[in-house]
Structure formats: C-alpha cells, structure tokens
Amino acid sequence: xxxxxxxxxxxxxxxxxxxxxxxxxxxxxxxxxxxxxxxxxxxxxxxxxxxxxxxxxxxxxxxxxxxxxxxxxxxxxxxxxxxxx
Amino acid sequence: xxxxxxxxxxxxxxxxxxxxxxxxxxxxxxxxxxxxxxxxxxxxxxxxxxxxxxxxxxxxxxxxxxxxxxxxxxxxxxxxxxxxxxxxxxxxxxxxxxxxxxxxxxxxxxxxxxxxxxxxxxxxxxxxxxxxxxxxxxxxxxxxxxxxxxxxxxxxxxxxxxxxxxxxxxxxxxxxxxxxxxxxxxxxxxxxxxxxxxxxxxxxxxxxxxxxxxxxxxxxxxxxxx
Numbered sequence: 112x113x114x115x116x117x118x119x120x121x122x123x124x125x126x127x128x129x130x131x132x133x134x135x136x137x138x139x140x141x142x143x144x145x146x147x148x149x150x151x152x153x154x155x156x157x158x159x160x161x162x163x164x165x166x167x168x169x170x171x172x173x174x175x176x177x178x179x180x181x182x183x184x185x186x187x188x189x190x191x192x193x194x195x196x
Numbered sequence: 197x198x199x200x201x202x203x204x205x206x207x208x209x210x211x212x213x214x215x216x217x218x219x220x221x222x223x224x225x226x227x228x229x230x231x232x233x234x235x236x237x238x239x240x241x242x243x244x245x246x247x248x249x250x251x252x253x254x255x256x257x258x259x260x261x262x263x264x265x266x267x268x269x270x271x272x273x274x275x276x277x278x279x280x281x282x283x284x285x286x287x288x289x290x291x292x293x294x295x296x297x298x299x300x301x302x303x304x305x306x307x308x309x310x311x312x313x314x315x316x317x318x319x320x321x322x323x324x325x326x327x328x329x330x331x332x333x334x335x336x337x338x339x340x341x342x343x344x345x346x347x348x349x350x351x352x353x354x355x356x357x358x359x360x361x362x363x364x365x366x367x368x369x370x371x372x373x374x375x376x377x378x379x380x381x382x383x384x385x386x387x388x389x390x391x392x393x394x395x396x397x398x399x400x401x402x403x404x405x406x407x408x409x410x411x412x413x414x415x416x417x418x419x420x421x422x
Contacts, residue, residue, distance in 0.1 A: 167412055167413075167414045168410065168411075168412045168413045168414065169413075169414055169416065170253070170254055170257060170415065170416050171416075173257045173413075177260065177288070184349070184350075185341065185349070185350040185351060185352045186346055186349055186350070186351045186352065186388040186389055187339055187351070187352035187354060187386075187388060187389065188339075188352075188354050188386040188388070188389050188391070189389070190262075190264070190265070190284060190337075192272070192386075192389075192391065193271070193272060193335075193337060193356045193384065194269035194270065194271060194272060194282055194335065194337075194356075195230065195269060195270040195271075195272055196224060196228055196229055196230045196234075196264075196267070196269060196270075
C-alpha cells in the first residue's frame with residue numbers, strides 16, 4: 112500500500128500540471144497516479160489556479176471533487192448489518 | 197511545497213468565529229440512539245465527537261465519514277446494551293499494484309495497521325471516554341474501494357474492528373503493541389455487501405497517517421493540524 116494516494120492528492124497533482132511549477136518529486140507523484148478530469152466542473156476548478164499563482168487545494172475543493180462522484184455509488188455493507196443504533 | 201500538513205496529532209484551533217465546520221450529519225444525533233445509556237453518552241461526549249469529526253474532516257481529507265457514522269452504537273454481535281464509541285470511514289485512495297495483488301486478509305491487515313490505532317487515538321483524545329464505565333468499547337469500520345467492479349458498479353471492501361474498553365486501554369496505554377492488540381480485537385470482513393465473517397489479521401506499526409501530506413492542501417482558515 113506504499114503507493115496509497117487519495118483523490119485529493121490527485122487533485123493537487125492535477126493542479127501542479129496546470130500551473131507548470133511542479134517540482135521533480137511532485138511530477139513523479141503525478142505520473143505515478145494518473146487520473147482523469149471527472150467533469151468540466153473539475154477542469155474549471157483546475158484552471159482557476161493558473162496564471163503563475165501557487166496551486167492550492169482547499170477543503171472545499173476536495174469536497175467539490177468528491178461530490179462529482181468519480182466512481183459512482185459503491186456497493187458496500189449497510190451499517191445496520193454491523194451496528195445497531 | 198510550503199503548505200506542510202502534519203497529522204500525527206491534531207489540534208483544531210478556532211480563529212474567531214469563522215470556521216468551516218464539517219457536516220453535523222456525520223454524527224448520529226443523541227436522540228436517535230435507541231437506549232437511554234447511549235443517548236446519555238452521546239450527550240455527555242457531544243463536544244468530543246464533534247472534535248473528532250472536525251479533525252478528520254479538515255486534517256485527513258482523504259477519509260470520508262458517511263452520515264450517522266459517529267456515535268455510541270451497539271455492535272450487532274454483542275448481547276445486552278453494550279455501547280461502543282463507533283466511527284466509520286471510507287479511505288479514498290489509488291491503491292498500488294502491490295496492495296491490490298494481496299488477498300483480502302492482506303489488504304485488510306494493511307488497512308488495519310494504517311488506520312485502526314490512529315483512529316482509536318483520535319476517538320479517545322478526551323481521556324474521560326476511555327475511563328467511562330458506560331463505554332463498553334470501540335468500533336472502527338474502515339472501507340476502501342476494490343479494484344474490480346460488480347456489474348459496472350464499484351465495490352467496497354470493509355472491515356469492522358471491535359475492541360472492548362480494557363483491550364483498547366492496554367493498547368492506548370502502551371501496554372500492548374499493535375500486533376498483540378490485533379489478536380485481541382474482533383474483526384469482521386465484508387466484500388461489498390457480502391459478510392465474510394470473522395477474519396484474523398496481522399498488524400504492524402504504520403506511520404502513514406502521521407507523515408502523509410496531501411500535496412498543496414491548504415487547511416481552512418483557523419484550522420491548525422499538528
């Protein structure tokens with residue numbers, strides 16, 4: 112699991128790609144974790160960090176990307192199967 | 197990368213009143229617990245549960261806490277009104293080939309090692325929770341995305357880890373190593389919705405959560421993670 116990388120990290124990596132100011136180490140992270148833009152909205156989010164400004168990923172950005180539901184609703188165990196209220 | 201985020205320990209500091217609070221819906225409201233004992237615990241430790249929620253939301257943003265996932269639940273496999281402080285998280289990650297190549301037990305062991313101890317420490321930052329005789333134990337439920345899909349739909353693998361209070365206290369007090377602790381906890385596995393039953397896992401020290409930093413992540417103003 113050494114290569115574990117959250118989608119938020121991918122967002123950050125995508126931003127680095129957009130700004131063109133990534134360090135070599137950061138490019139390595141990006142190259143090893145390819146991802147696609149989920150939607151036009153995500154692309155827009157990436158683009159807003161251009162123009163030479165340092166890339167930043169806020170908690171709201173993470174949430175926005177998550178809500179785009181990249182991989183669809185997952186099949187998972189219902190909590191009621193494990194715990195009772 | 198100037199915005200370093202250190203998540204070994206967490207303190208959320210409020211700067212004024214402006215603060216991006218995580219959704220309260222992550223917490224099971226006190227009045228939705230089904231016993232007076234549980235409702236009392238949920239009211240007594242409301243601030244601690246809110247802080248737990250806030251800390252994960254801002255400082256471990258790759259973890260998703262679903263609605264009604266923090267509370268004093270009763271593990272279904274236990275009798276009476278045993279109340280465990282419970283937390284459920286999904287780990288959003290791109291798994292490495294090495295991770296996905298493991299058997300379920302291997303992946304579960306890795307996730308256990310990485311998250312269970314850290315979550316327990318966060319759940320007991322208010323030391324009175326660990327000392328409260330009404331708290332019978334702790335549950336940590338961890339889910340992650342499986343590599344394969346089912347009918348085109350993504351699938352989660354899940355482990356539910358149950359530790360009674362004495363077992364948790366031994367681990368948190370340094371009297372039991374994570375490997376010994378894992379042997380004393382009950383772990384139930386799930387592949388999607390399918391119960392796999394009790395699983396025996398190995399666990400080892402893993403400081404990923406302490407050291408990992410999301411590239412360029414900037415915590416909300418007023419939030420400090422350290």
